[in-house]
Amino acid sequence: MHRFIQLSLMTLLISCGTPPAPITPPTTPPPAPAAPVTDQVTNRQVEFGYTTEQRITQPFTGNWKVVTVPPWLQVSKNSATTLDLTLRAHRRAVEAHTLTEPVVRGDIVVSWTSKDGVRSGSTTWPVTMTMYEVNGQLAPPATNGRDTATNRWTNSSTPEPSNEYIVTYRSSQARDQFARSLRHSADLSDAWSETSAQIELLGPRRALLRTTQAGTLQGLRAHPDVLSVQPNAFMSALETHTPVEPDDQYYPNQWAPRLLGYPAVWRDMTTTPYQRDVVIAVLDTGVRYDHPDLRGALIDAAGGALDLVPRERSDDENGVDSDPTDPDYFGRTGGSHGTHVTGIIAARWGTFSPPCTTCSASGVAGAVYTAPVRVLPIRVIDATGTTTVATTLNGVRYAAGLPVEIEGHTFVNPTPAQVINLSLGGSMSAAAAAPLCEAITEVKRKGVLVFAAAGNTGTPTVHYPAACEDAVAVAAVTLSPSGAPQHAAYSSTFPQVRLSAPGGAGSAAQWNGSTLNGTPFPDDVISTSWDYARDQPNYAGASGTSQATPQVSALVALMLSKGVTRSADDTLARLEATATDVGRVGRDELFGVGMINPAAALGAPAVTHRFGFHVYADDGQTYTVRQRGLSFGAFLPEGNYTLRYGHDSNGNAVYGERGEEIATRSFSLGINQSVVQLGKLICLPAAHQCQ
Ligand SMILES: [Ca+2]
Ligand SMILES: [Ca+2]
Ligand SMILES: [Ca+2]
Ligand SMILES: [Ca+2]
Incomplete structure (x- = not known):
């Protein structure tokens, strides 16, 4: 599995999440037994309702042990002599996709032996907990927002249209x-x-x-x-265009381009010219030129491809040269990180002659489809998966067309890149990163945009070069059970995080239902890789901000290819203006401005006209909203939320993105606010807005 590549001197820190806070013993003394001591644990029902803590006592003095609890319940023993427990309910631990009913049920099983050892058994206590709830109604389609009695639009800011x-x-x-x-x-x-x-x-x-x-x-x-x-009410043109999707073998596993609404973009590419040549420099572990799914997508040595890994760290025995092939060194078993990143951008569509009998004849489909976008491979990461500030600095300057001097030679790139992809980084001081940050500023002034992976620690630890002032730090989202973006647990969260894109779940437990070769395929990003053991092309799933970053680089290349923007500043402004706000309202440290929206950034025509909603939690989780008739609702743990109800025109089942009408409602749930009623939500296709 590929991960974020660390700069040297850095430690790879993949977070396993924050464990629940330990239960502290209650400060009040246990109540005196009210009933005579009995010789067995008796049946009982545990009902939390909306509360989070319960004290259970029984006059039982034998040996006892709690052997089973639901995953959302924590138990602590208050006494060594009598049965005295504190139970604490963790609503956040309930799997979001199971929340179809307000009451969550489970069993606590206590095994016990009486003090005299004569009686023993196990007793099951059914336990229930009520989730907090948000609900509301949708406006009936017949009124469609217009108050016919007063003959005015219910939103007074909307002028009378007719x-x-x-x-x-x-x-x-x-x-x-x-x-x-x-x-x-x-x-x-x-x-x-x-x-x-x-x-x-x-x-x-x-x-x-x-x-x-x-x-x-x-x-x-x-x-x-x-x-x-x-x-005489207005209506919108409801013509939609047929989305375009590849029939490459592993496209069904490519949830990431679907979540980004790429079928609307690819459809746009069949009718609108994307004709400007664009070069994305991928500074990485090198690439496999012999991967058939990248044929025609890569710039070669004559075009400026370069291996910048210096002789002392070189694993290909020849130091800096014009061959950035990701080398096969003795005993190598992992795939090719640079090939994986490159395939996300540029894997070809359609079939080819596979070089081996077990090889796929079509593989995966890259984002750029027919647009004249090529990847310039620049090898900066060595076989151990590391690079340095100095090597990366040289790579950034070289990629942008600035001359660099290494090992006594001056190198000038004949095919300067407009976009630089850095799926690498490390935690270091701003002072240590300064030389690399200055190079990034230097190339930005030349109009070259640099996108860098935010890091995979899942913590606020600042990563460079992502945090450089003129780099764009890319965080990772994954697919929620509701089919919307949500924070990927490994994705680092620091203030410079600017944008986010699909990077994969990073956990086999998250699975959207797709299968690969008959087995469940977790929500990883699948792309081109290399099987070094067999020395043949293959495809692999990987998760990380390394996988999110090339999604943004590819989109920028398409924006430049279509000509929707020309300058670096305009491009960045449009990327941010069209991004989909996720999580807490506005820019935040989990998602930056939001998840990129290629269809909106590229002005691709609508492919659907559906309405729907999701609930986004401030902690980055996304929940499903259930609808029955004109009523809707969701069962949720405590937290701060935003419900977004809107329209979907790019066909990604994420509603109310840029260019899609939206109504948003923010609310908090907890023990003191267990049910929130949002009232009536209205979307007016005629007025192109929701409220
Ligand atoms: Ca070399
Ligand atoms: Ca392909
Ligand atoms: Ca946000
Ligand atoms: Ca959408």
Whole structure:
């Protein structure tokens, strides 16, 4: 499994999460036994309701032991002599996808032996806990947000869009008579006189009336021959385009481009030119040029590909040279990190002749599809998985077209990159990182954007070069059980985190249901790799901010290729402006500004018109909202949340992204606020907004 590559002198720290706080013994003394001592543990029911702690005592003085508890319950013993327990419920430990009912159930099993050793057994205590709840209603589609009684949009900031009304008459004769009357204003009564009114016949009994006069409408509504007067409501064009998806063998496992809405982008590429040549420099472990799924995607030695790993750390025996092939050294078993990163960007679509009988003939599909985006491999990470500030600094400057001098030679890249991908980093002082940060600033001034992995510690530890002022730190999201982005537990959280993208779960326990070769495929990012044992191409799943970073690099290359932006500053501004806010409202240290939204950044046309919602917790988890008729609700642990209800036009089942109408509601749940009612949510496709 590939991970984030550390700069030398750094320690690889993959977080295993923060363990629950230890239970502290209660400060109050246990209550005196109220009943005589018995010789067995008796049955009972444990009901937490909305509380989190329960004290259980029984006048039992034999030996006893709690042998089973639900995963969301912690037990601590208060006494060595009598049965005296404190139970603490952890609602956050309940798996989000199991929360279909408000009450969570489980069993506590206590095995026991009486003091005289004569009786023994095990007793099961059923235990229940009620989750906190948020609920609300959706506006019925019939009213669609318009208050027909007051004839105003319920959102007062929305201007009245039309002075047109559809008038329904009792009969066609009545309608025709009114039309004649209006057209011959001499026949009109005073209440009707209005030179600006116009009428057009509409079907057999209706007419379309244009007027700005309230009196005209009042008169019509009061007339016995008029059945109704309704505003001529606006509707959106509901044409959607068919998304484009590859039929490469492992595409069904590629949840990451689907979560990013790429099928809408790929569809856009079939009708809109993405024609500017763009180069992404991938500074990594090198690449396998002989991987058939990368054929045509890589710049070669003549184009400036370079191995910058110096002679003293070199594993290919020849130091700096023009061959950044990820080398096969003795005993190597892991895959190729640089090949994996490259495939996320540029793996080819369609079939090819596989070089071995067990090799896939199509593999995976990269983000750039038909766009003329190529990868410039620059090898900076050696076979042990490390690099230095100095080597990376040289790589950044070289990639951008600045001359670098190494081992007595001056190297100038004939194919300067517009985008530099750094799926590497380490925790170090700002002073230690300064030379690399300065190089990144230098190339940014040349208009080259540098994207760097935020780190895989899952902690606020600052990582460089991600935290350099002019680098863009990329955090990782993974797929929530509700199909929306959520924080990947390993992704580092420091203030410079700027954007996020799918990097994978990092845990086999998270699984969206896809299978690979008949076995469950966890929510890793699958891409091109190399089987060094067999010396042949393969495909591998990997998770990390290393996998998230090339998703952003690829998108930037597509923005430049299509020409939606030209300068580095404009590109960055558009990336941020179109990102999907995840977790806490606004920029935060888990997601930065949010998850990149390629369809919005590239202006790709809509592929769906669905509505839906998710609940985002401030801690980075995402929960499913259940809908029954016009009611919706979710059962949640304590916390601060934002419900986002909206429209999905890029087809990724994430609602209310940039360009998709959205209503948001923030709320808190806990023991003092166990149920929150959000009231009515309304989306107005006509007004392109929700409220
Ligand atoms: Ca070399
Ligand atoms: Ca392929
Ligand atoms: Ca946020
Ligand atoms: Ca969407």
